[in-house]
Amino acid sequence: MTRPARRRQRVPLALLLPAGLGLLFLVLPLAGLLVRAPWTTLPRRLAQPGVLTALRLSLETATAATLLCVALGVPLAWLLARVEFPGRRLVRALVTVPLVLPPVVGGVALLLVFGRRGLLGSWLDTTFGVSLPFTTAGVVLAEAFVAMPFLVIAVEGALRGADPRYEEAAATLGAGRWTTFTRVTLPLVAPGVAAGAVLCWARALGEFGATITFAGNYPGRTQTMPLAVYLALETDVQAAIVLSLILLTVSVAILAGLRDRWVGTA
Amino acid sequence: MTARWIRAALAGVAALSLALTGCGGADDEPSAGTGGRVTVFAAASLTETFTKLGKDYEAAHPGTKVVLNFAGSSALATQITQGAPADVFAAASPATMTTVTDAGDAAGTPAVLVRNQLVIAVPKGNPDRVAGLADLARPGVKVALCAEQVPCGTAARTALAAAGVRLTPATLEQDVKGALAKVKLGEVDAALVYRTDVRAAAELDAVEFPESARAVNDYPIVVLKHAGNPAGARAFVDHVRSDAGLAVLTAAGFQAPPNR
Amino acid sequence: MTAPLLDAHLVADRGAFHLDVRLRIAAGETVALLGPNGAGKTTALRALAGLHPLSAGHLTLGGVDLDRPGRRVWTPPERRPVGVVFQDYLLFPHLSARDNVAFGPRRRGADRRTARARADGWLDRVGLAGQARHKPRQLSGGQAQRVALARALAVEPTLLLLDEPLAALDARTRLDTRAELQRHLGAHPGATLLVTHDPLDALVLADRLVIVEHGRVVQEGDAATVTARPRTDYVARLVGLNLHRGHADGHAVTVGGLTLTTADTVHGDAFVAFPPAAVALHRGRPDGSPRNVWPATVTGVQRHGDNLRVQLAGPVDVAADVTPAAAAQLGLRPGQPVWAAVKAAETRAYPA
Numbered sequence: 058m059t060r061p062a063r064r065r066q067r068v069p070l071a072l073l074l075p076a077g078l079g080l081l082f083l084v085l086p087l088a089g090l091l092v093r094a095p096w097t098t099l100p101r102r103l104a105q106p107g108v109l110t111a112l113r114l115s116l117e118t119a120t121a122a123t124l125l126c127v128a129l130g131v132p133l134a135w136l137l138a139r140v141e142f143p144g145r146r147l148v149r150a151l152v153t154v155p156l157v158l159p160p161v162v163g164g165v166a167l168l169l170v171f172g173r174r175g176l177l178g179s180w181l182d183t184t185f186g187v188s189l190p191f192t193t194a195g196v197v198l199a200e201a202f203v204a205m206p207f208l209v210i211a212v213e214g215a216l217r218g219a220d221p222r223y224e225e226a227a228a229t230l231g232a233g234r235w236t237t238f239t240r241v242t243l244p245l246v247a248p249g250v251a252a253g254a255v256l257c258w259a260r261a262l263g264e265f266g267a268t269i270t271f272a273g274n275y276p277g278r279t280q281t282m283p284l285a286v287y288l289a290l291e292t293d294v295q296a297a298i299v300l301s302l303i304l305l306t307v308s309v310a311i312l313a314g315l316r317d318r319w320v321g322t323a
Numbered sequence: 324m325t326a327r328w329i330r331a332a333l334a335g336v337a338a339l340s341l342a343l344t345g346c347g348g349a350d351d352e353p354s355a356g357t358g359g360r361v362t363v364f365a366a367a368s369l370t371e372t373f374t375k376l377g378k379d380y381e382a383a384h385p386g387t388k389v390v391l392n393f394a395g396s397s398a399l400a401t402q403i404t405q406g407a408p409a410d411v412f413a414a415a416s417p418a419t420m421t422t423v424t425d426a427g428d429a430a431g432t433p434a435v436l437v438r439n440q441l442v443i444a445v446p447k448g449n450p451d452r453v454a455g456l457a458d459l460a461r462p463g464v465k466v467a468l469c470a471e472q473v474p475c476g477t478a479a480r481t482a483l484a485a486a487g488v489r490l491t492p493a494t495l496e497q498d499v500k501g502a503l504a505k506v507k508l509g510e511v512d513a514a515l516v517y518r519t520d521v522r523a524a525a526e527l528d529a530v531e532f533p534e535s536a537r538a539v540n541d542y543p544i545v546v547l548k549h550a551g552n553p554a555g556a557r558a559f560v561d562h563v564r565s566d567a568g569l570a571v572l573t574a575a576g577f578q579a580p581p582n583r
Numbered sequence: 584m585t586a587p588l589l590d591a592h593l594v595a596d597r598g599a600f601h602l603d604v605r606l607r608i609a610a611g612e613t614v615a616l617l618g619p620n621g622a623g624k625t626t627a628l629r630a631l632a633g634l635h636p637l638s639a640g641h642l643t644l645g646g647v648d649l650d651r652p653g654r655r656v657w658t659p660p661e662r663r664p665v666g667v668v669f670q671d672y673l674l675f676p677h678l679s680a681r682d683n684v685a686f687g688p689r690r691r692g693a694d695r696r697t698a699r700a701r702a703d704g705w706l707d708r709v710g711l712a713g714q715a716r717h718k719p720r721q722l723s724g725g726q727a728q729r730v731a732l733a734r735a736l737a738v739e740p741t742l743l744l745l746d747e748p749l750a751a752l753d754a755r756t757r758l759d760t761r762a763e764l765q766r767h768l769g770a771h772p773g774a775t776l777l778v779t780h781d782p783l784d785a786l787v788l789a790d791r792l793v794i795v796e797h798g799r800v801v802q803e804g805d806a807a808t809v810t811a812r813p814r815t816d817y818v819a820r821l822v823g824l825n826l827h828r829g830h831a832d833g834h835a836v837t838v839g840g841l842t843l844t845t846a847d848t849v850h851g852d853a854f855v856a857f858p859p860a861a862v863a864l865h866r867g868r869p870d871g872s873p874r875n876v877w878p879a880t881v882t883g884v885q886r887h888g889d890n891l892r893v894q895l896a897g898p899v900d901v902a903a904d905v906t907p908a909a910a911a912q913l914g915l916r917p918g919q920p921v922w923a924a925v926k927a928a929e930t931r932a933y934p935a
Contacts, residue, residue: 165508174509190510191465191493225634226673228660230738231690240686244677269501273494274470280495287497291397291472292418 087305094302095295102299107276107285112303115282118193119261122200123208126257129201130208131250135238137209138216139224149213156206163202164270171198171271195272196279200261207260208253215249216242255315262308361555362390362408364399366415366542368439368499368517372575373413373563379571380562387555395498396420396474403428403547410556413544413563415439416474420543430550433543436564437577439517440539441478443530444506451512455532456483459513460490467502467514470495475502478538479515485537503527519576541580588612588774589742592640593630602626602798603640608742608774615777615789619817623798624778628744631776632667633660644774645741661690666740670747672731674719680706680730681715687738705733709767725756732767743768743775749784761787782821786810794818812933813856824856825901828935831855836932841898843875843925845932852935859892861929862903864913865922876924881917884910891915895923 095102102108136142137149155163171178171189181187189195223245227237243250265283272279274288282304289297361380365373370393377389392399392409396419403409404426412429413436414420420433445453451464459466469476476495483490493511496502502514507526517540521529544563546556562568569579587607595602602623608614616624629635631642633649636657642650644665649658666687674683684702685695693701706715709729719727728748735743748764749757765788768775779785785792786806793803794817802814813819819826829838831853836843843855863869869876879897886892890904893915903923905913913921 165504168508168510172508172510220673222669223673223675225632225660226667226669226675227686227690228634229632229663229665229667230687230734231661232686233659233661236690241675244675247677269497270504273467273505274496275492275494284497288470288472290401291395291470291497294401 090298090302090305093295094298098295099299102296103303108300108303110277111280111282111285111300112307114193114196114277114280115262115304116307118196118200118281119258119264121197122204122261123254123258125197125201126205126208126261127250127254130205130253130257131212131243134209134212134216135242138213139221152209153206155203160203160264160266160268161270164199164267167199167202167267167271171195190271191273191275191279193272193278196268196281199267199271200264203264203267204257204260207256208250211253211256212246212249215246215253218249219245251315255312259308259312262304359386359552359555360388360390361410361552361559362392363411363413363559364392364394364403364407364409365411365413366396366399367393368415368519369393369413369542371523372572372577375571376563376568379567380559383562384558389559397422397472406549408549408551409547410550410552411544411559412547413542415540415542416477417541417543418474418477420545423545423547428548429545430548430553431546433545434560434564435541435580435582436544437542437569437572438539438580439519439542439577441475441482441515441532441535442518442521443532444503444514444516444521444524444527445512445530446506446509447526447528449528449530453513453530455530456486456488456534459515460488464513465493465511466490467494467496467505467511468492469499469502469515470497473498474540475499475516478540482515482532482534482538486532486534517576522576539578542577586646589631589642589644589776591631591642593627593642594638594640595626595630595635596638597626597635600626600798602630604793604795604798604800606631606776606793608776610774611772612791613768613771613775613777613789614791614793615779615785616793616795617779617782617785617821618795619780622795624780624795625746626798627795628667628746628776628778631742631744632665633658633663664738664741666735666738666743668728668731668735668743668745668748671751672719672727674722674727674730674734676719679716679718680711680722680726683719683730684734684737687734691738701737702733705737706730709733709763723756724752725760728752728760729763732764736767736771741773743771743773745775745777747779747781748777749781750779764788811856811931812854814854814935819856824858825862826854826856827899828852828854831932831934834927839898841877843930844927845930846928847930847932849932849934853932854935855930855932857925857930859887859902859904860890861925862895862901863924864893864903864905864909864915865924866913868922869924875927875930876922879921879923881915881919881921883917884915895921897923 133152137145168175168190170176173179173182173188173190178189189198219242223241224237227241232240263283265287268281269284274280274284282300286297286300289300363373363377373391377391380389381387396414396416399412400414400419400422403412403423412423423429424433443453443459445451453459458464468479471477471480494505496505499516499520502516503520503524505511506514507524518529521527544560546553546560550556573579588610589606589608591606593602593604593606600623604623604627606614616627618624626635630637637650637652639652641648648654648656649663650656675686678686681699681702684705685698688698688701689695703712703715706712709732711726711729714722714726722730749761752760761784768788777785777788791803791805792809794801794809796815796817802809802818809818810822813822813824813826816826827838829836831849831851833848833850834844836845836853836855838855845855877898879895881893882896883894884891887904890906891910893903893905895901895903901923
């Protein structure tokens with residue numbers, strides 16, 4: 058593809074000014090973290106075993122939650138974008154509920170369903186002896202609950218943007234709906250799925266409220282980085298800053314890495 | 324829980340904006356005497372009692388206004404050391420108070436206001452027949468503790484050590500209310516929390532245990548150095564430490580300090 | 584006549600639009616479905632492909648009912664022996680030219696190697712063996728069109744549908760591609776339906792024309808018949824004829840307030856048609872031979888090829904083609920009165 062030749066153009070001040078302020082607003086808190094970071098004691102703090110445990114748990118659960126969201130969210134987005142059914146508008150509104158719900162409320166709601174006395178949880182417990190709260194699986198569930206709307210909305214948008222006539226073309230070539238979905242639709246919206254998955258992963262990584270409410274806080278099992286940061290804040294602000302910086306650095310590195318090789322190649 | 328954290332953050336932002344605008348509103352209020360506005364930062368576990376004490380104080384001192392900011396002690400201490408304009412600080416543990424005194428933000432030495440003791444919170448009727456700390460280590464009994472970074476967690480650790488009980492909790496909650504909620508929702512069978520917390524929760528029973536005497540938690544209170552209304556601050560502290568004030572606190576389950 | 588390969592009575596509704604078209608296409612025959620925008624051409628094509636269900640009628644291909652609502656018979660598009668070349672080709676952008684062409688054979692049961700081999704064969708036949716690995720965005724318009732054709736033919740369809748196959752191409756490419764398309768359609772053993780609004784495509788590529796307007800067939804027949812004897816204004820404009828409907832009595836056809844003499848003999852309701860080039864213009868009433876003479880007013884003058892096309896209002900509205908020299912001599916401008924004349928030998932009359 059040819060790109061239009063770069064052209065020097067005047068950027069209107071009315072746009073430049075708020076844009077600059079917006080960037081500043083987003084970046085300044087980060088600068089605050091960097092300025093106040095205890096650089097001299099940083100190596101010692103990084104070496105503390107709890108830090109790496111929490112970081113690994115965070116990365117693992119966020120990735121697992123993203124996979125869960127992709128597995129369930131892409132079909133859901135397809136349903137919303139491609140199939141006419143009564144109550145579709147309501148379903149679409151329901152999908153966004155976790156976005157507006159305070160995460161803590163989401164955590165309580167998850168307890169009411171998957172908890173020991175929950176609607177499904179009590180059945181899971183008596184039938185299979187499975188109890189989700191206070192487990193790593195519970196962390197994944199809480200993160201997926203909060204992050205799924207990001208994926209569904211991104212993928213549904215991509216599906217609506219994709220020309221459905223490609224699917225018709227596939228049908229005339231002998232492809233059934235499932236084959237059309239896997240061979241044509243999915244590759245067409247792959248950039249949208251990737252973007253949605255990245256958003257989803259980032260949201261899952263930063264998840265706090267639903268996680269601590271549903272999965273609790275136990276080092277090595279359910280204590281993710283945001284939980285560790287929150288608790289560090291109780292006693293040692295500098296430790297909290299260090300943990301925040303680690304989470305930030307790792308996530309920015311991963312997101313930037315993915316963007317180059319995966320998202321940006323559309 | 325998080326709502327409290329958000330509230331604390333908002334209070335911080337509000338405090339910061341006040342500081343930036345040069346202590347707005349201070350000019351049109353009396354700078355001396357016990358009148359005017361008293362801003363009190365108090366530990367979340369003092370929410371019910373201090374709300375009542377604040378009303379009593381306002382009634383006793385017409386023309387005054389008590390502004391209360393409740394949050395986790397640690398969050399409050401952080402806000403105070405970062406320059407939030409508060410007159411009085413009441414903490415849930417000496418450790419958090421130390422953060423403030425070490426930073427030189429206290430005027431004078433903190434006094435112990437009340438003490439709080441740990442109890443075992445169980446669902447009403449105590450279905451698991453928990454009688455003491457040893458029962459919490461029984462297999463199949465799920466327990467919520469506070470994280471050791473917060474005062475109730477430190478106290479729980481001390482008490483368990485004193486009893487020689489080793490247990491693996493299901494979760495280490497970020498504060499007392501979190502531990503309490505897990506019992507209320509039935510996700511755990513028991514939690515180590517403060518007596519005052521259980522007294523405020525109708526659906527829970529408290530199981531007292533002897534080792535709690537080893538893990539008594541003091542609630543210190545102090546007038547802050549940068550108080551905008553030092554006279555009002557002192558008057559408010561005197562009020563809550565008076566016999567009438569103490570009666571409100573003990574009615575809620577707090578214990579009077581040893582010297583009273 | 585033997586049973587046609589395709590026998591369809593397409594009745595379909597799309598909102599307020601109602602389609603009711605009968606189509607029969609023999610094996611090896613190419614039929615052009617011609618009509619103005621919104622006439623129902625695309626709906627007919629979609630109904631044949633299975634992308635739009637019939638509400639009544641039937642669709643029988645090779646003796647098998649694919650869609651017959653009356654008997655609750657419906658075959659989904661993926662199970663119809665139908666190949667489609669879409670207007671803007673709809674080549675899958677994530678697949679190479681070869682994988683686009685192999686897509687159909689693969690879905691219809693061929694293993695990967697066989698499908699690829701067949702795709703390579705088809706790409707070779709459309710002259711794109713060298714572009715097999717190219718993605719659609721690396722192909723030119725003409726190349727993409729040929730890949731789309733190869734993709735549709737690779738499933739060896741009984742019925743080949745082409746939706747405006749040349750509309751997206753520039754004039755030069757269109758000429759080459761049209762010639763090549765003609766070659767491939769000639770070699771296709773099944774039935775072919777070509778949907779187009781371009782009369783030239785229809786005339787060059789099709790054996791027979793079916794003209795639809797407002798969801799109905801208004802005329803059908805081979806190219807010679809349709810061009811010589813248009814039956815609607817649309818067709819007349821398409822083939823560049825003046826067309827009027829009137830009442831005939833032998834060699835005289837009365838149209839509006841005018842009686843035209845023709846070489847043909849007709850009785851009753853009739854059409855009379857003549858090319859614009861047959862209309863001569865004069866400043867005054869011409870003397871002598873032409874019997875078909877009437878006064879008219881110039882309403883417009885446009886370039887038309889090397890000549891000028893003059894729109895005339897009068898007892899009948901007609902178009903006349905004059906040379907620039909003649910136009911200059913007449914000093915034609917809108918509003919000017921002239922006399923129009925047409926020779927009887929150049930008019931054609933036929934029953935309506």
